[in-house]
Amino acid sequence: MNLTYSAEEQAFRREVRGFLATSLPDDIRERVRLGRRLSADDHLRWQTILGERGWLAANWPEEHGGPGWGPVQRHIFDEECAAAHAPTVVPFGVNMVAPVIMTFGSEAQQRHYLPRILANRDWWCQGYSEPGAGSDLASLKTRAVRDGDHYVVTGQKTWTTLGQHANMMFCLVRTDPDARKQAGISFLLIDMASPGITVRPIITLEGAHEVNEVFLDEVRVPVANRIGEEGQGWTCAKFLLTHERTGIAGLGHAKQALRHLKSLATRVQHRGRPLLELASFRQRVVKAELELMALEVTNLRVIAAARDGGAPGAESSLLKVRGSELRQELSDLTRRALGPAALPFFPDFLHGDGELDDPALAESASSAAQYFNRRKLSIYGGANEIQKSIVAKTILGM
């Protein structure tokens, strides 16, 4: 056994680090560092820079215009991006719908959509959850009724992340109301400019507009926009949920958060000494340190297995549970480290373009909001309770 990175991998890390140092715009880096919301334009600017370097579609094979990286390189890339305060690539197009189109889409669909994703011409959003179908996704009710060359889609989707910017949505719809729950579902690509679509913001508890409700009222969608066969939608959805989820632990983000926490708790004073010397606080930081060390190796084990051809299955559920718990713990400790300074709330600064003339207030402005925002990590993409049920069933055979 050998846990060190190869010389090539270390060289790759230096290359990524150098690129981030020179190519990531300072204003975007600063917004990410301070935990401020990025505009659609900020995301697009950064993704265009990545695209020009050929690094936007990190998960894609070379034949479709990806860099041809293996899981280890992707992991290094994610880690360096988080450390450099680079924005996370909006995943819905490049990391979510694209692999589905590559696997289940027709040649015509691949030729049309994949280059557009690579060129940042489409902004995709996800139409999965519904008000009555969250953890129990397969109980979704949005109906698609065939009418000649179209489906007529009526229903409601929710928790649609960044749907306010999207021009395309991939959507799970029920095409056969009489079939068994999962069997009647199809996977449709819907133009958000279609008549009958209304997007309404959902404001989350920290005051952000990140997610939306999408109402579909007799929206006409060409049958040609269906991916795979009618009734095969659940297969596409499951593929997407199990496909390449080695990044799910959010390890790069956790590492960056822990670095920041240690630095903060060294600077913050408690009775004339660094807060990090306070026993009860220090003990929790130490525990987080150990958890991160273990998670990093667990993550590398899954990555190495993926590199050697094993598809990560239920292991990604373990990574998601521990990774989300760790990141939530780190956001809790960061908020606590700031003490009273975590209380002031400046929504115009965090969520808009409002400026703060006091640098100290700006530095601490996002900690509580981030803590509340991070509660989503254990809820979305299959709540942690669901992930544990998957592990119980799939790994433990319970």
Next chain:
Amino acid sequence: MDFSLTDEQRMLADTLERLIADRVAPEQRRALLEAPAGERSALWQTFAELGLLHMPFAEQVGGLGGDGTDLMLIMQALGRGLVPEAYLAGLVLPGDLLARLGDAGQRKRWLAPLLEGEHQLALAWQEGDARYDAHGIATTACREGDGWRLDGDKQLVLNAASAIALLVTARLDDGRLGLFVVPADAAGLSRRDYRTIDDQSASNLALEAVSLSADACLSADAANALDATLALGRAALCAEAVGTMEVACEQTLDYLKERQQFGTPLSRFQSLQHRMVDMHLHLEQARSMAILAATSLDRPAAERDYRLAAAKAYCGEAARFVAEQAIQLHGGMGMTDECHVSHYAKHLVMFDHYLGDCDHHLEHVSDQLETAA
């Protein structure tokens, strides 16, 4: 030993419960939050009429002589409604210090109208570098002629924007802690107002050569009184958190019973049942700590502060557990501004940031572990 309430206390609790259900429903609460600072609300007027503003003060200073239990009942009710009135920050804390330290003239000028609901005050005890330590402050008070001159910065002064005057702690030349009444319009005093993430009105203050007359000094040795008042504040906050936790637990239980997934209510899943039981356990243990805190205020200072530190630390952990589980068990709904439980959760998490967090108070308990009775 007796955990029962008196008839008067039961009446007080019932009255408050009805008042808050009638007047501070979630939509009404939003309207109250948007009201401009400094305007006396109709709700505050009702508090005055019900005697709530007199309740926590001794009869000798014009109060009704309520004890820790009375204050606990009031705070618990306010916590249940997330009532956006500065009962603690604008009335109880500054009023308690005036009652302890003020002379007859100072009480007549500042305390009597406070109890009548004619004005509100604020207490500026906290500073950036001192974190939660009320004594390690850098603001100074120097003699200037017959009066005083104050210089320094104060952080997170709750209710300052609505206060007619601020009670400000400052270090004297002899090293002792002084307490001063600074009128809100004093020259050299500037405020930066903001809201906290859990919707409290707060301000950072800068005092630059603020000149005060001799009668602005409430005490040139206020350390012990300040400790007693902050202990009272901690007991009040624990009680308030218990009220907020009660509602967070109730709303979560209702949601688990009502929300259907996989063809059955969430409340049928054993793992969620156990989680709900854990929330209930945290609530009941925190309630016990809040009772201990409320009934320890008249104990000798060392014993009082030991118990209050334990209660505040315990309730801080419990409040965070209840808040996090309330959000988690509500799923995505718990993340939304629209869902009431998210506001309860925010207040419960941020509870730890007021009057000292778990680490601050655990250190006190840890330091006193061997000597405490």
